[in-house]
Amino acid sequence: MITAPKNKIIIFDVDGVLFRGHFLLHLSRRLGLLLSIRTFLLCILFNIGKLPFHTFIKRVYRSFRNIPLEQARKVYEEIPLIQNAKETIEILRGHGYLVFLISSGVPDVFVKDLAARVSANNGYGITVGIDNGALTGEIYGQLIMPEGKVNIIESELQHYDLSWHDVIVLVDDRNNSDILQKSNIGIGVNAQYSIRRQADYLIDNNNLSELLDILDIADANTYKALFSGMRKQFEHSWYQEIRRKLLHIIIALVPVFSQYIFITTLSVLFSIVVFYLISEFLRVNGLSFPLLGLVTKSSIRKREERGIAFGPITLILGAAFSILIFPKEIASAVIWIVAFSDAAATLVGKSIGKIRIPYNRQKSVEGSLAALAVAIICGCIFLPIAPALIAAFVACFIESLPLRAADNLLMPVGAGLILLCF
Structure with missing residues (x-):
């Protein structure tokens, strides 16, 4: 032997x-x-x-x-x-x-x-x-x-x-x-x-x-x-997070384009969802969709590799439903809040976040406060101060919950629905 x-x-x-x-x-x-x-x-x-x-x-x-x-x-x-x-x-x-x-x-x-x-x-x-x-x-x-x-x-x-x-x-x-x-x-x-x-x-x-x-x-x-x-x-890196958040921020362009080419904007959003799903189906089967597959592979986290990463889908659907359901000012505010405040929460939370949120240990108090500050600024651009504060607090509370990818959809839609009640 x-x-x-x-x-x-x-x-x-x-x-x-x-x-x-x-x-x-x-x-x-x-x-x-x-x-x-x-x-x-x-x-x-x-x-x-x-x-x-x-x-x-x-x-x-x-x-x-x-x-x-x-x-x-x-x-x-x-x-x-x-x-x-x-x-x-x-x-x-x-x-x-x-x-x-x-x-x-x-x-x-x-x-x-x-x-x-x-x-x-x-x-x-x-x-x-x-x-x-x-x-x-x-x-x-x-x-x-x-x-x-x-x-x-x-x-x-x-x-x-x-x-x-x-x-x-x-x-x-x-x-x-x-x-x-x-x-x-x-x-x-x-x-x-x-x-x-x-x-x-x-x-x-x-x-x-x-x-x-x-x-x-x-x-x-x-x-x-x-x-x-x-x-x-x-390893999970800053460069990866920056790529992810740049994709987030791009969604802020939706309210701008929807004012001039509403139907085209919606068509593009839903087309991206379809192509993205095809790309993800190919990725989880070891194949690659030209260009789009490269973008997703470079941005997904390790925990997302085994199945379809739904974050981009919920982000796009959140923006699409917002411009369909809400008045222009509310739609613009909630889309900007999800585009910029989520990025602030991640970047601040990963750099200086130390105090964990009790009901979601994956996120930090520092990150959530940064998200709230950015959300208030985004809300005030489109809304009076009172509804801007309401939208910011609702959206950031949803962002702090352990919802994973669903927060991209629930943040704008939830905050927008609350604003319609006032």
Whole structure:
């Protein structure tokens, strides 16, 4: 029996984890539009649970019959890797981790080559039939069978006298649910929703070096040289909060535009909600919506990564309902209050907030007082002093409640409804 290493064994899925994309989709795109569409549709059927994995993978490879192996190899070599893949794996190996690559979609010859490229201990892929240098369309081996990955990992565990308690896996789709559930630490990388809900950690930034932070590996000159300041980049930061609050402040433009192009303003607001929901649906399934997906990924908090972040939706709906329901002055006041006072509460609370609100320990008295001061100023711009004070106090009380994203909707609507009573 081989002596156990001083640390753990790390299993990397290949498609969507080390590869930026999926080998089967890259190859099918190279072979033509119709084949690309067919492969994409098969992927959808598998991802929504309408097609068993072994049926899916056999159908895809059957369509690759007579494709020269060298053509497939060229496609494999051109697939970009996730950022800092090789550097991160070398650091892991230097800390005593065993690193293995496993793929149920990439030919074994390519996975073993990739393992050598990134300095992993070994790699396992599917066995493809080859005749006269071309793919036959047939595939073989454990990895196309149920629990194929489990069996291969258990073989390595036995070899090194380890257990599933020593296993860390990095995966992206439901084909890896079994090894994710058995592992000690499960990490979703640009993961689909089913994986996101189960994973202990998430990596959504296409930079594998975040794994070093998760595993708390920071010894070293190599790490410092390669990833200077990496912790600040991935921890909850001021820059992230500033981006979030800038999005908040933009909503203050709604009353201005609605005075001149009311219908267009409403149409734009509801269109943004629709596109945002599409973007979030793609994000929680490991995909990205152009531009909008980049904005949301850079702004969401860690606790929001596992599901849809509803904050922007409630913010937009709060502004839309306000201009629909309330007179111009009230709508303008409550929208400005939610746009600016919430930003003040967050920035002041995180910088100097020390006294916790008894009914909401996540927020501070200092932050709430800052929000109240800004809310009074915003209210006085559009309203007489008495209704401005009422709107400010109501809105800031709602902001202080443990409502999470719902406060963006309830602040303007609640304050506006109170004002209508006077």
